[in-house]
Amino acid sequence: MSVLIISDNAVLCRLRTAVISGxxxxxxxxxxxxxxxxxxxxxxxxxSTRSSxxxxxxxxxxxxxxxxxxxxxxxGDDGENSQIYEHVxxx
Amino acid sequence: xxYANLVQQPCADKSELFCRLxxxxxxxxxxxxxxxxxxxxxLHDASYASGNENAPALNDWFVVFSPGERGxxxxxxxxxWVSGYIKIEGWLSWDxxxxxxxxxxxTSYNFYIADAGSYTLWIYGDLDAISMHETTNASYNYRCxxxxxxxxxxxxxIAVSSxxxxxxxxxxxxxxxxPPDWSAGDKIYIRDSNGLEIITITSIGSSSIVxxxxxxxxxxxxxxxxxxxxxxxxxxxxxxxxxxNRTTGAVxxxxxxxxxxxxxxxxxxxxxxxxxxxxHIVAADGxxxxxxxxxxxxxxxxxxxxxxxxxxxxxxRYLQFYTSxxxxxxxx
Numbered sequence: 001m002s003v004l005i006i007s008d009n010a011v012l013c014r015l016r017t018a019v020i021s022g023x024x025x026x027x028x029x030x031x032x033x034x035x036x037x038x039x040x041x042x043x044x045x046x047x048s049t050r051s052s053x054x055x056x057x058x059x060x061x062x063x064x065x066x067x068x069x070x071x072x073x074x075x076g077d078d079g080e081n082s083q084i085y086e087h088v089x090x091x
Numbered sequence: 092x093x094y095a096n097l098v099q100q101p102c103a104d105k106s107e108l109f110c111r112l113x114x115x116x117x118x119x120x121x122x123x124x125x126x127x128x129x130x131x132x133x134l135h136d137a138s139y140a141s142g143n144e145n146a147p148a149l150n151d152w153f154v155v156f157s158p159g160e161r162g163x164x165x166x167x168x169x170x171x172w173v174s175g176y177i178k179i180e181g182w183l184s185w186d187x188x189x190x191x192x193x194x195x196x197x198t199s200y201n202f203y204i205a206d207a208g209s210y211t212l213w214i215y216g217d218l219d220a221i222s223m224h225e226t227t228n229a230s231y232n233y234r235c236x237x238x239x240x241x242x243x244x245x246x247x248x249i250a251v252s253s254x255x256x257x258x259x260x261x262x263x264x265x266x267x268x269x270p271p272d273w274s275a276g277d278k279i280y281i282r283d284s285n286g287l288e289i290i291t292i293t294s295i296g297s298s299s300i301v302x303x304x305x306x307x308x309x310x311x312x313x314x315x316x317x318x319x320x321x322x323x324x325x326x327x328x329x330x331x332x333x334x335x336n337r338t339t340g341a342v343x344x345x346x347x348x349x350x351x352x353x354x355x356x357x358x359x360x361x362x363x364x365x366x367x368x369x370x371h372i373v374a375a376d377g378x379x380x381x382x383x384x385x386x387x388x389x390x391x392x393x394x395x396x397x398x399x400x401x402x403x404x405x406x407x408r409y410l411q412f413y414t415s416x417x418x419x420x421x422x423x
Contacts, residue, residue, distance in 0.1 A: 011386055012364040013401040013419070015393075040099050040396070041211070065398045065406050067098040067422065 018090035021059040023051070024074055030056030034075040037088075040068060064090055094384065095130045096422050097214040098408070099226075099396070108210050108225075109147045109172055113137075115214050116155050116221060121145075130216050132157045135167065136187035147172055154185050154192075157218045159239055163249050164219075165313075166320060167192060168237055176200040179237055181322035184284035194287055197322035202235035204228070213410065215420045220383040222420060224410050226395065232412040237322040240372065240380025245317035246272035256281065256308040264314070265299045272316065273300070283312040319380050321372070365399075367407070367419050384421040398422065 024031045032053035037060050039046040051058035051074075062070065070088040097115045102108040110122035118129025122145045137144065137153035152171040158164050167182040169192065179201050183194035204210065204225060211227040220238030248270035256264050264281075273279065277292050281304065290302040300314075367386035372379035390411065397409040399419060407419035 009369050011367045011369075011401050011405075011419075013367060013399040013405075013407060014364045016398040016400040016406060041101060063394075063397050065422065067096070068398070 015063050016065060017061050017063055018065075019059050019061055020070060020072065020088055020090060021057065022072070022074070024056040024058065030054060032056075033077075035060065036073040036075065037062065038071040038073075039064065040070075046070070062090060066091065094215075094217045094421065094423055095128060096216075096420075097125075097128075097212065098422065100212045100214075101227075102210040102212050104209065105172070105204060105206060106147055108204060108212055109151075109170070109177065110145065111212060112170060112177070112214065112223065113144075113153050113155070116216070130214075130221065131218060132166075132221075135185060136190055138190065149174065154182075154187070156185070157238075160218045163251075163313075164239060164320075166219075166238060168322065173200060174206060175203065177202045177204045179235055179322055181237060181320060183282065183287065183320070186284070193284055194282075196320065197237075201323060203233040213408070213420075215384060215408075215422065217384075222382075222385060224412065224420075226410070232395070232410060234410070234412040234418070235323055236382060236385065238320070238383065240319040240321055241383050242369075242371075243317040243319040243380040244378040246270055247315055247317045247319050248272070250314045252308070252312050252314065253310060255310045256304055256312055258304050258307045260303050261293060261301055262304045263299050263301050264304075266314065267298075269295060269298065269300070270316070277316065279314050279316050280318060281308060281312060281314045282318075283308045285309070317380075321379065364402075367399075370418070386419040388417050388419050390417040393417070 024033045030053065033051050035049050035051060035058045036045050037047045047060045047062060049058050049060050066089060068090065072085040072088050074083040076082045100111060102111060113134065114121040114123045115125045115129045116132050117134040118125055118131040119134060120126040132155040135154040135156040139147055139151045149172055152169055154167060154169045157166040159166055165183055167185040169180045169182060171178040181196040182192035185192040202223060205228050208228040210225050213224040215222050222234060222236040224232060224234045226232040250266040250268055250270060252264050252266055254265055256262060273292060273295060275292050275295050278289050279292060281288060281290050286306040286308055288305050290304055293301045367388040370382040370385055370387050386407065393409050395411045399407045399409060406422045408422045409419055411417050
């Protein structure tokens with residue numbers, strides 16, 4: 001990777017990304033559902049996606065580190081029977 | 092002492108914020124238990140009208156002390172609960188027996204904390220320097236930093252006199268060491284818990300100097316070219332008060348400088364990297380030094396609370412504060 005030297009004192013950095021992921025199954029079968037992610041205590045949706053109907057897998061790229069906590073909601077059909085996962089962390 | 096941080100801590104009210112500040116900075120099991128995760132300053136003195144440290148209120152205060160990372164600094168900071176703020180004062184010394192300090196170098200109200208509401212508190216630091224941020228309660232995020240600057244303009248090595256120093260002309264001062272940067276004709280500070288002045292080195296020996304001294308100083312008094320302590324006196328830009336007037340050595344009035352720091356680095360889109368630069372404190376009467384653990388950055392394509400990683404693996408939290416100031420604070 002090329003390294004751009006701005007000066008001896010400047011620091012080059014970039015957004016730190018990580019992936020949170022999961023698999024949605026209903027009665028053992030993969031299912032396509034809306035996935036909503038919230039970061040820390042923010043009540044606004046941070047990111048969203050939809051799990052694959054083929055294998056139930058979903059992934060969301062987030063910006064953060066081990067100090068961040070995410071809340072992930074797997075929205076059930078018609079909004080019912082949603083699953084909520086609190087304090088989801090990234091490496 | 093390892094660097095430590097308290098990240099995005101909700102506080103239900105100002106009392107909780109006040110107690111968490113104290114207990115995290117002092118790494119203690121107080122109202123909140125930070126005996127494992129806190130920074131490690133010493134709780135040096137405190138005053139609570141109710142006598143209960145768990146229920147602080149208006150006008151209550153506490154003093155924290157640190158000898159710095161190199162163990163010979165005199166970093167005393169008093170946190171006072173005042174209306175609309177937690178006021179943070181820097182002091183060169185503080186007597187916990189009579190509850191008073193000497194050589195105050197910040198008198199401004201500096202950490203904006205409204206009296207009512209809930210808060211989100213961030214604290215970062217080590218034994219040299221601490222910064223604090225509040226990101227919920229007010230219209231803007233607010234920030235305050237204090238401690239010892241890095242890369243001071245002059246050598247900040249401390250030499251100590253084992254014997255008292257009497258006022259007079261051509262006084263010989265025996266020191267534990269002579270910093271290599273010192274030369275005859277140089278101006279240096281001499282200070283103890285009572286006095287502070289600038290003296291000029293008349294001549295210099297292997298373990299002593301000769302100088303004219305206006306006041307007397309106790310054994311253990313410290314001499315150095317640059318002290319480099321600061322207490323950022325504003326919630327916007329990088330205004331600050333710095334101990335002692337560099338030109339005259341006067342302690343009061345101290346400088347409270349509102350100088351916008353230029354140096355925004357344009358993001359480098361190559362490989363997704365962006366540039367961030369150290370924050371150097373420069374003011375009308377000279378260069379003070381560099382804020383520790385903090386970088387200045389541009390805000391494009393950034394969201395408050397984002398995490399960035401440098402090429403050496405160091406992580407930084409992006410925190411906007413006030414209207415148009417953006418910084419990266421080292422996070423572990």
